[in-house]
Amino acid sequence: MDIPFTKHTLQNGLDVVVHEDRAVPIVAVNVWYHVGSKDEVPGRTGFAHLFEHLMFEGSKHHDRGYFQPLQAAGAALNGSTNADRTNYWEVVPSNALDLALWMESDRMGYLLPALTDTKFENQRDVVLNERRQNYENRPYGLAGMAIVSALYPEDHPYHWMTIGAAEDIRAAHIDDVRAFFRKYYHPGNASIALAGDIDAETGLRLADEYFGDLPGGERPPRVQVPPAAVTGEVRLLLEDRVELPRLYLAWHSPALFDAGDAELDLLGDVLAGGKTSRLYRSLVYEQRIATEVAASQNSRELGSFFQVVATAAPGRTLAEVERAVARALHDVATTGPTAGEMERGLAQAESHFLSRLQTVGGFGGKSDQLNAYNTYLGNPGFFSQDLDRYRSATAEALRDAAARWLRPDARVALSVVPRGAAALGLDGSTQVAVS
Amino acid sequence: MAVDRSRLPLPGPEPQFNFPHIERRSLSNGLRIWTVEHRQVPLVSVLLVTAAGAAADPEHQAGLAAMTADMLDEGCGDRSALDIHETLGRLGAQLDTDVGHDATVLGLTTLRRFLSEGIGLVAEMMLQPRFAEADVDRVRDLRLNRLLQYRDSPPALADRAFAELLYREHPYGHLPIGTERSLRAIGVDDVRRFHARAFRPELTTVIAAGDGDHETLAAAVARAFDGWHMAPAAEPLPGPSSFGEPFPPSNRLAVVHRPGAAQSELRIGHVALARRTPDYHACVVLNMILGGQFVSRINMNLRQDKGYTYGARTAFEFRRAPGPFAMHASVQGDATADAIRETLQEFRAIRGERPVTVEELAVGRAALTRGYPRNFETSDQIARAAAQLALYELPDDYFSTFVPTILALGPDDITHAAERHLHPERAAVVVVGDREKIGASLASLDLGDTSEMALA
Numbered sequence: 001m002d003i004p005f006t007k008h009t010l011q012n013g014l015d016v017v018v019h020e021d022r023a024v025p026i027v028a029v030n031v032w033y034h035v036g037s038k039d040e041v042p043g044r045t046g047f048a049h050l051f052e053h054l055m056f057e058g059s060k061h062h063d064r065g066y067f068q069p070l071q072a073a074g075a076a077l078n079g080s081t082n083a084d085r086t087n088y089w090e091v092v093p094s095n096a097l098d099l100a101l102w103m104e105s106d107r108m109g110y111l112l113p114a115l116t117d118t119k120f121e122n123q124r125d126v127v128l129n130e131r132r133q134n135y136e137n138r139p140y141g142l143a144g145m146a147i148v149s150a151l152y153p154e155d156h157p158y159h160w161m162t163i164g165a166a167e168d169i170r171a172a173h174i175d176d177v178r179a180f181f182r183k184y185y186h187p188g189n190a191s192i193a194l195a196g197d198i199d200a201e202t203g204l205r206l207a208d209e210y211f212g213d214l215p216g217g218e219r220p221p222r223v224q225v226p227p228a229a230v231t232g233e234v235r236l237l238l239e240d241r242v243e244l245p246r247l248y249l250a251w252h253s254p255a256l257f258d259a260g261d262a263e264l265d266l267l268g269d270v271l272a273g274g275k276t277s278r279l280y281r282s283l284v285y286e287q288r289i290a291t292e293v294a295a296s297q298n299s300r301e302l303g304s305f306f307q308v309v310a311t312a313a314p315g316r317t318l319a320e321v322e323r324a325v326a327r328a329l330h331d332v333a334t335t336g337p338t339a340g341e342m343e344r345g346l347a348q349a350e351s352h353f354l355s356r357l358q359t360v361g362g363f364g365g366k367s368d369q370l371n372a373y374n375t376y377l378g379n380p381g382f383f384s385q386d387l388d389r390y391r392s393a394t395a396e397a398l399r400d401a402a403a404r405w406l407r408p409d410a411r412v413a414l415s416v417v418p419r420g421a422a423a424l425g426l427d428g429s430t431q432v433a434v435s
Numbered sequence: 436m437a438v439d440r441s442r443l444p445l446p447g448p449e450p451q452f453n454f455p456h457i458e459r460r461s462l463s464n465g466l467r468i469w470t471v472e473h474r475q476v477p478l479v480s481v482l483l484v485t486a487a488g489a490a491a492d493p494e495h496q497a498g499l500a501a502m503t504a505d506m507l508d509e510g511c512g513d514r515s516a517l518d519i520h521e522t523l524g525r526l527g528a529q530l531d532t533d534v535g536h537d538a539t540v541l542g543l544t545t546l547r548r549f550l551s552e553g554i555g556l557v558a559e560m561m562l563q564p565r566f567a568e569a570d571v572d573r574v575r576d577l578r579l580n581r582l583l584q585y586r587d588s589p590p591a592l593a594d595r596a597f598a599e600l601l602y603r604e605h606p607y608g609h610l611p612i613g614t615e616r617s618l619r620a621i622g623v624d625d626v627r628r629f630h631a632r633a634f635r636p637e638l639t640t641v642i643a644a645g646d647g648d649h650e651t652l653a654a655a656v657a658r659a660f661d662g663w664h665m666a667p668a669a670e671p672l673p674g675p676s677s678f679g680e681p682f683p684p685s686n687r688l689a690v691v692h693r694p695g696a697a698q699s700e701l702r703i704g705h706v707a708l709a710r711r712t713p714d715y716h717a718c719v720v721l722n723m724i725l726g727g728q729f730v731s732r733i734n735m736n737l738r739q740d741k742g743y744t745y746g747a748r749t750a751f752e753f754r755r756a757p758g759p760f761a762m763h764a765s766v767q768g769d770a771t772a773d774a775i776r777e778t779l780q781e782f783r784a785i786r787g788e789r790p791v792t793v794e795e796l797a798v799g800r801a802a803l804t805r806g807y808p809r810n811f812e813t814s815d816q817i818a819r820a821a822a823q824l825a826l827y828e829l830p831d832d833y834f835s836t837f838v839p840t841i842l843a844l845g846p847d848d849i850t851h852a853a854e855r856h857l858h859p860e861r862a863a864v865v866v867v868g869d870r871e872k873i874g875a876s877l878a879s880l881d882l883g884d885t886s887e888m889a890l891a
Binding site for chain 2: 072314
């Protein structure tokens with residue numbers, strides 16, 4: 001199981017990766033810039049994402065909307081920003097590949113001449129509305145902000161969420177856009193993957209044709225921070241417009257691809273994947289003290305966090321929920337998963353990896369994966385080694401990872417409760433204000 | 436060699452694409468088996484499509500179809516719910532249950548080597564569910580809790596208010612999950628009775644798409660469902676022809692008050708068309724231009740020009756009986772009335788004062804036709820596309836005629852479709868937002884009296 005590819009680095013530093021798959025006459029174009037909200041500074045949070053919006057507002061030689069010509073050619077397209085990277089993609093019928101490469105290369109090389117105050121201000125409003133819709137006006141939507149700001153110290157770049165603070169977005173200046181573009185948006189900090197109805201030779205030739213004459217740039221220094229830690233248990237409480245109290249437990253955990261990362265990912269499945277998982281079975285199915293549970297390893301470059309989320313059933317308290325979660329964590333950290341749990345976890349992982357081979361483009365498609373491996377590891381061909389991380393995980397290693405990382409005395413415990421119902425949260429919690 | 440940046444590259448000749456071939460057969464019990472070979476990855480997707488959804492919920496028991504489907508993995512034959520999920524986990528299988536207004540769809544994606552075992556398990560769930568009373572009680576509680584949480588979710592509130600405003604007592608007048616009161620009225624016997632009426636071989640199509648030849652896929656399905664025999668239905672489910680016309684809403688403007696809301700959640704629209712309308716293709720193109728893609732009129736106006744919202748879209752929801760046409764958006768509170776006014780103006784304009792242009796038509800048609808092959812990349816996509824044919828009884832050559840039918844439409848066809856099927860003068864508006872802040876501006880819209888909706 002792998003994604004065969006050819007890789008070549010252009011003179012200006014742009015990595016080009018090509019994967020051929022002729023099943024459907026489409027080609028995925030996928031561009032990663034190795035910049036995310038972790039490259040922001042306090043007071044200017046949310047900027048990497050606001051910048052992403054401006055990439056769709058036209059560039060020097062096509063100073064109109066980015067969507068129109070591509071949708072007219074039958075393309076699907078989008079972009080996204082997270083803490084570590086920003087990606088952009090198109091999936092085009094193979095006869096419109098030139099168009100997509102023209103458009104991507106024009107904004108990589110010539111975004112700034114087309115930038116105007118009007119565009120900037122309009123997209124700032126759009127982003128503020130995105131923030132209202134997906135965070136402020138959504139139940140539990142502010143919990144993530146409370147968690148990362150407690151897990152990471154103020155000067156750590158994971159201290160804020162990618163959407164950023166509303167006042168920082170309002171304070172963003174058009175000159176910041178120019179500086180950000182020059183530092184991060186150039187071939188030397190980017191990787192392009194083409195996947196689908198194209199052979200390697202043609203792909204490399206076209207990439208060179210469209211991107212080869214763009215000036216390279218200094219690869220920006222990678223953010224270096226000492227590993228973050230939480231000492232003791234930090235108990236926080238957030239009142240929100242919700243009906244049912246919800247408990248969030250979060251721990252620091254190994255960075256993406258580091259030892260223990262895959263084990264904790266598998267452990268998330270053991271704890272909360274499906275109805276036989278330990279937390280679902282115990283909290284939702286048997287005791288009926290919770291209405292839903294989730295557990296996940298959130299893998300990131302500078303350090304990950306593992307999170308357990310459980311919503312209390314009506315009339316139940318978060319203290320009861322916490323006790324039940326603690327028991328389950330203690331058990332798995334003491335005796336480890338059963339053979340059956342390991343078998344199921346590995347079958348699910350294998351099935352998940354296989355399903356990732358089904359699409360050439362879009363978020364999570366083969367072109368996106370090639371770029372992820374290339375950007376983080378310099379090796380687009382890591383797919384099968386990545387799967388091996390899961391195949392070689394043992395019950396003992398999962399047990400040890402749980403014991404080492406998911407300790408009750410080094411975590412953030414956030415209670416989100418209905419307004420005016422602070423008593424439903426865990427005892428000794430400090431009220432936090434997030435907006 | 437430098438690229439010519441003075442103009443955009445023109446697309447080359449359109450690539451050829453052969454749509455997946457569906458092989459159809461049926462068992463003596465009436466079950467239809469459709470298979471599609473798709474051999475890229477060793478996975479198979481199986482869909483069980485039953486033409487019984489929330490519209491078949493009995494009066495005062497809204498939510499019964501969804502409850503029944505949700506109970507299928509709670510125990511079957513001699514397996515408990517946990518046994519079922521242990522097996523699914525071991526097979527690396529994903530089970531997915533979806534209850535819409537018109538249909539219940541069970542989906543299973545599994546590794547090829549576990550195909551027979553996977554289908555066998557799903558068949559057992561469908562044919563021999565346990566429906567233990569304690570499990571029904573637990574599942575009902577979970578669904579009641581979800582409803583409770585919906586009280587804080589503006590999109591969920593808006594969807595419910597809009598369905599009630601447009602359809603009232605009509606079978607489409609409630610969401611599949613039902614209401615607190617209706618869920619409490621459902622007992623284990625209701626679930627058993629509904630199951631016997633809805634899950635019947637003659638109402639079901641099983642679609643298997645993936646890494647196997649037609650014979651292998653079909654044989655695995657046939658083995659699992661061959662023994663499914665039921666007496667003729669004593670009380671058959673009502674079909675869409677018996678649904679009748681919904682009564683027009685008494686008020687065109689309904690507000691769900693949400694104090695302090697950062698935004699207003701909007702739904703604007705009216706009852707429109709059934710899936711089998713001859714104007715289907717024209718309406719799909721019309722929608723692309725009006726609000727169905729990023730560069731549509733309404734998104735460009737409300738998002739890109741005004742900055743009122745993160746995104747606005749419209750859709751015709753084509754169902755077995757006439758479904759709604761609606762604009763969906765979440766807009767900043769102080770722009771609520773303006774966003775409604777602009778939306779209704781866009782509905783009006785496309786009907787005549789600013790008809791679809793040749794350029795807009797080209798973009799709208801191309802987005803649908805040139806992008807069409809993208810919908811056939813994975814087994815699951817292919818199976819779901821086939822499910823539309825099964826559910827709406829579309830012709831066998833539907834996929835291959837889609838593109839030429841769209842391309843044959845001219846600007847006048849789209850304008851005529853807008854005149855016939857968009858009705859701004861009777862469009863109803865749902866606002867989930869802070870009435871104190873927006874009430875006065877809503878009065879300026881001239882939509883008549885406002886009804887206040889409390890959704891408990």
